[in-house]
Amino acid sequence: MEASLAWLDDPTVFRVGKLPARSDHTVYESASAYRNGSQRLRQSLDGTWGFHYGETPQHRTPAFFEPKNQVARQNFTSIQVPGHIQLQGFGQIQYINTLYPWDGQVYRRPPMIDEDETSYPGIFSEASDNPVGEYTRTFEVPEYFTNRTVRLQFEGVEQAMYVWVNGHFVGYSEDSFSRAEFDITSYLVPGENFLAVAVYKLSTAAFLEDQDMFRFSGIFRSVWLEASALVDIQDVSFVPTVTDNLGKVTGTVAVQHAGLIDARLEAVVIGPDNQVVATTQRPLANDDVIFELSVPEVQVWSHQSPILYEMQLTIRAADGTELAFVPYRIGFRTLSVTAEQQIQLNGRRLFLNGVNRHEWHPSRGRALTVADMAEDVALFKKFHINAVRTSHYPNQMAWYFMMDEAGVYVMAETNLESHGTWQKMGAVEPSVNVPGSHKSWREVVLDRARSNYEQFKNHVSILFWSLGNESYAGENIAAMNALYKEHDKTRLTHYEGVFHNRQFNAVISDVESRMYASPADILAYLQQKPVKPYLNCEFMHSMGNSVGGFDEYMALYNQSPAYTGGFVWDYVDQALWQHDAITGEQVLSYGGDFNDRHSDYEFSGNGLFFADRQPKPALQEVAYYYEQFDN
Amino acid sequence: MNNLTTKPLRIVYGDGVLGVHHRAVSYLFSYERGGLESLRFGGQEWLYRGPKPAFWRATTDNDRGNGFSRRSAQWLGADQFSTVTNFVVSVDQQTIGQPIAPQNNHYDDQQFATTVTIVFTYTTATEPQTTVDISYTVMPAGKLQVTAHYTGRKGLPELPVFGLRFVTPTPLQGYTYTGLSGETYPDRWRGGEVGTYDIAGMPITPYLVPQEMGMHIKTDSVVLKNLAQQGLRIEKLAQPFAFSVLPFSPLELEAATHLNELPPVRRGVVSILGAVRGVGGIDSWGADVQPAYRVSGEQNHQVQFLITPLAAERID
Numbered sequence: 001m002e003a004s005l006a007w008l009d010d011p012t013v014f015r016v017g018k019l020p021a022r023s024d025h026t027v028y029e030s031a032s033a034y035r036n037g038s039q040r041l042r043q044s045l046d047g048t049w050g051f052h053y054g055e056t057p058q059h060r061t062p063a064f065f066e067p068k069n070q071v072a073r074q075n076f077t078s079i080q081v082p083g084h085i086q087l088q089g090f091g092q093i094q095y096i097n098t099l100y101p102w103d104g105q106v107y108r109r110p111p112m113i114d115e116d117e118t119s120y121p122g123i124f125s126e127a128s129d130n131p132v133g134e135y136t137r138t139f140e141v142p143e144y145f146t147n148r149t150v151r152l153q154f155e156g157v158e159q160a161m162y163v164w165v166n167g168h169f170v171g172y173s174e175d176s177f178s179r180a181e182f183d184i185t186s187y188l189v190p191g192e193n194f195l196a197v198a199v200y201k202l203s204t205a206a207f208l209e210d211q212d213m214f215r216f217s218g219i220f221r222s223v224w225l226e227a228s229a230l231v232d233i234q235d236v237s238f239v240p241t242v243t244d245n246l247g248k249v250t251g252t253v254a255v256q257h258a259g260l261i262d263a264r265l266e267a268v269v270i271g272p273d274n275q276v277v278a279t280t281q282r283p284l285a286n287d288d289v290i291f292e293l294s295v296p297e298v299q300v301w302s303h304q305s306p307i308l309y310e311m312q313l314t315i316r317a318a319d320g321t322e323l324a325f326v327p328y329r330i331g332f333r334t335l336s337v338t339a340e341q342q343i344q345l346n347g348r349r350l351f352l353n354g355v356n357r358h359e360w361h362p363s364r365g366r367a368l369t370v371a372d373m374a375e376d377v378a379l380f381k382k383f384h385i386n387a388v389r390t391s392h393y394p395n396q397m398a399w400y401f402m403m404d405e406a407g408v409y410v411m412a413e414t415n416l417e418s419h420g421t422w423q424k425m426g427a428v429e430p431s432v433n434v435p436g437s438h439k440s441w442r443e444v445v446l447d448r449a450r451s452n453y454e455q456f457k458n459h460v461s462i463l464f465w466s467l468g469n470e471s472y473a474g475e476n477i478a479a480m481n482a483l484y485k486e487h488d489k490t491r492l493t494h495y496e497g498v499f500h501n502r503q504f505n506a507v508i509s510d511v512e513s514r515m516y517a518s519p520a521d522i523l524a525y526l527q528q529k530p531v532k533p534y535l536n537c538e539f540m541h542s543m544g545n546s547v548g549g550f551d552e553y554m555a556l557y558n559q560s561p562a563y564t565g566g567f568v569w570d571y572v573d574q575a576l577w578q579h580d581a582i583t584g585e586q587v588l589s590y591g592g593d594f595n596d597r598h599s600d601y602e603f604s605g606n607g608l609f610f611a612d613r614q615p616k617p618a619l620q621e622v623a624y625y626y627e628q629f630d631n
Numbered sequence: 632m633n634n635l636t637t638k639p640l641r642i643v644y645g646d647g648v649l650g651v652h653h654r655a656v657s658y659l660f661s662y663e664r665g666g667l668e669s670l671r672f673g674g675q676e677w678l679y680r681g682p683k684p685a686f687w688r689a690t691t692d693n694d695r696g697n698g699f700s701r702r703s704a705q706w707l708g709a710d711q712f713s714t715v716t717n718f719v720v721s722v723d724q725q726t727i728g729q730p731i732a733p734q735n736n737h738y739d740d741q742q743f744a745t746t747v748t749i750v751f752t753y754t755t756a757t758e759p760q761t762t763v764d765i766s767y768t769v770m771p772a773g774k775l776q777v778t779a780h781y782t783g784r785k786g787l788p789e790l791p792v793f794g795l796r797f798v799t800p801t802p803l804q805g806y807t808y809t810g811l812s813g814e815t816y817p818d819r820w821r822g823g824e825v826g827t828y829d830i831a832g833m834p835i836t837p838y839l840v841p842q843e844m845g846m847h848i849k850t851d852s853v854v855l856k857n858l859a860q861q862g863l864r865i866e867k868l869a870q871p872f873a874f875s876v877l878p879f880s881p882l883e884l885e886a887a888t889h890l891n892e893l894p895p896v897r898r899g900v901v902s903i904l905g906a907v908r909g910v911g912g913i914d915s916w917g918a919d920v921q922p923a924y925r926v927s928g929e930q931n932h933q934v935q936f937l938i939t940p941l942a943a944e945r946i947d
Contacts, residue, residue, distance in 0.1 A: 516913060516918070518913050519913075539913075542912065543692040543693065543696075544691050544692030544693070544840060544842050544915075545691045545692070545838060545843055545910050546911065546912040547819055548693075548817075548818030548819045548909040548910040548924065549818045549909070549911065549913065549921050551821055580891045587889050587890060587891045588890075593889075602692065602840045603915075604839075605838075605840075606915070614837070617814035617844075618912075620813040620814075620822040621819045621821065623822065624821060625821075
């Protein structure tokens with residue numbers, strides 16, 4: 001297959017050669033390898049890569065992906081992976097909120113709306129504002145990778161990428177914040193291999209990734225080479241339930257070519273005291289292997305008591321040899337809605353004392369390290385934050401495991417925001433809204449929902465699937481809602497945008513979600529026999545010296561059983577360290593400070609914390625109230 | 632000379648300045664500049680610029696977003712340009728009017744009193760105009776009682792703050808206050824714990840765009856500490872007050888788009904306030920501060936406090 005630049009212009013092309021989304025489990029060769037911390041199946045490709053920056057698609061380097069074509073790469077320099085291209089000296093840093101980043105520079109309308117299949121060829125592939133980053137590196141394939149399926153994994157690449165291995169085109173991927181995986185087994189050679197990636201800053205995905213944030217591009221999360229174990233455990237699904245004190249977990253394990261091997265699956269549940277509390281065996285079949293385990297006297301998971309159990313899956317050959325091992329920490333809990341529209345966790349009222357959190361660091365942007373994330377977890381704990389909305393995209397995989405362990409309730413948001421297609425200068429004007437109900441924009445948003453679900457479906461901390469942010473409402477978002485509902489009976493769906501288009505109220509969102517509603521407006525809803533539980537997906541805009549009147553929101557807990565609280569906007573200022581030549585100081589800079597135009601300037605900074613994690617004074621008030629309400 | 636007097640305050644009836652001298656502290660009130668010009672003890676001057684009515688606070692992001700600064704822009708001018716239009720002096724509670732030349736020709740250098748009060752009336756640079764009376768009473772023990780009274784007037788917009796603001800000649804070394812922990816505003820204080828808090832220096836809060844910061848409402852007392860280890864105790868009378876101690880004036884904060892644009896720290900800016908607008912937070916693009924936390928320009932406001940000089944050895 002040949003790569004086509006025209007895919008950048010076509011919303012119906014968003015994954016080519018990309019493996020289906022699957023769970024975020026880690027496979028080990030054996031239980032002992034896991035216990036010893038020996039992981040030979042995963043190899044990091046992070047580090048220094050070759051790099052070339054082209055101002056436009058027409059400045060790309062033909063044949064840069066050919067392994068032996070050194071001449072083509074004679075102008076290449078280097079770049080760090082993971083990292084944003086714009087924070088490493090190439091191109092323009094820009095912060096903008098709702099308008100598209102090209103507003104006033106390039107005229108654009110979303111293509112293929114009104115069932116027009118041909119509109120705007122070249123809208124991105126021949127655009128003056130669409131730089132390309134061309135990445136290259138070599139890697140060695142260990143000998144023990146032979147006869148295993150080898151996947152190339154990108155945890156996050158913004159915004160559209162083409163991948164070649166040893167000169168062969170492997171695939172194309174959009175969706176900046178979900179993992180992209182390619183099966184490269186057949187392209188590998190013994191010894192040195194050559195990997196090439198072209199990353200475009202813009203594609204039709206840009207219409208769906210109009211989040212209120214700095215606009216970057218590049219490989220900003222880790223890249224991995226992953227070999228399968230001797231059998232390939234492709235996907236695991238654990239659905240824990242609780243009835244009275246009895247826990248049950250239904251497991252579904254997808255194993256490739258299992259029927260060819262005389263082997264069995266052993267499933268074990270390890271309790272919080274490190275004791276085996278349940279175990280079972282199943283023969284491998286060609287289809288999914290399904291099992292059910294019971295855990296009597298189960299201890300439920302919650303914010304105060306984030307008790308986890310460990311599922312351990314072992315594939316064992318007939319002679320007893322371990323062929324693969326997967327550990328995965330699960331939790332047991334119930335989530336329900338009462339007749340008076342109260343959300344309950346484990347039969348007790350749920351209080352969402354939450355924050356919206358952009359992944360952000362003042363030097364690294366959205367390329368967070370594990371230490372950065374651990375610092376945020378510690379700050380959540382210190383200031384009694386018990387819930388987080390992953391505004392407005394799937395976060396790094398490690399974050400969800402941390403939330404399980406810390407007992408933080410997660411609203412897991414799909415990577416979707418098309419704000420600039422329907423709200424302009426504050427007014428609702430959805431004439432060119434996508435995804436809307438347009439056929440050509442349906443599969444791409446369903447794919448984003450599927451990726452979010454499949455990747456994170458096993459995390460006990462996720463209570464809500466969020467369909468996205470500020471994208472108006474139409475049949476396509478209703479289809480996303482249906483997708484989540486079809487796959488998952490243990491969580492609630494969330495979407496705020498139906499507020500602006502109530503005809504979809506019955507088919508979008510299990511909760512009545514609003515942003516920046518006044519306490520009086522919320523009370524008015526709550527007093528009119530609410531048909532859905534109420535929550536604030538965004539409230540209390542912590543821009544500068546703010547967060548006055550927090551007590552009035554907290555008082556709503558006592559005024560209505562259907563009030564669930566919500567998520568302060570937001571956790572941390574989006575600001576970047578910039579050197580000031582006059583004072584010699586490092587200064588936290590915001591939109592417009594990079595001569596980025598159009599910009600929304602200081603609107604990038606609405607955190608309860610400054611960008612360097614120094615708490616703002618308002619946190620005293622937030623922590624005081626958040627500590628008082630806990631289920 | 633007149634060693635027989637038991638009155639502790641010596642008054643100097645100058646041609647432009649009324650001097651009130653206690654054994655340990657001297658106050659100079661300027662008729663021309665309008666107000667308390669000097670507060671000196673132990674050889675140290677405490678005032679670079681004496682107290683003036685404070686109406687403005689540096690615009691917050693929420694103020695900008697909801698149009699408050701536009702609606703109330705008059706108070707920015709009033710904060711800068713209001714002037715004294717009258718003053719009246721009382722000695723031992725007897726009004727003596729304005730003791731300027733030639734009336735003061737009959738005084739000498741042996742004028743003593745138990746209390747001296749001088750009231751300055753400011754006329755605001757607003758439309759319509761209104762007045763603020765600042766009353767200073769030097770007490771027998773050398774303490775200074777201060778009352779600032781704002782007369783509400785129909786048609787005047789909501790106030791950012793009301794109270795007094797003065798500037799110290801050098802940065803302050805720190806301050807100790809009894810009130811609520813952290814920074815507090817009328818709509819954001821319930822998380823504060825009552826206590827006595829030592830603050831080193833004059834910390835600022837590094838908002839991306841410099842703005843109003845550092846307020847402490849419901850304060851019983853604050854002791855300012857200068858570089859000479861002296862203290863100036865300011866304590867409530869009748870009602871608690873709000874205060875901030877910052878290295879920058881509201882206008883300096885207002886003018887900066889980033890922290891690095893603020894001037895080098897040369898002085899301390901002390902605001903003692905009787906009314907403070909809330910900060911709001913429902914959103915930053917239109918929602919006003921809730922009604923209870925707005926400061927009406929049509930109603931009266933007042934702040935009253937007692938200043939006690941503390942010699943270096945008494946600061947703790």
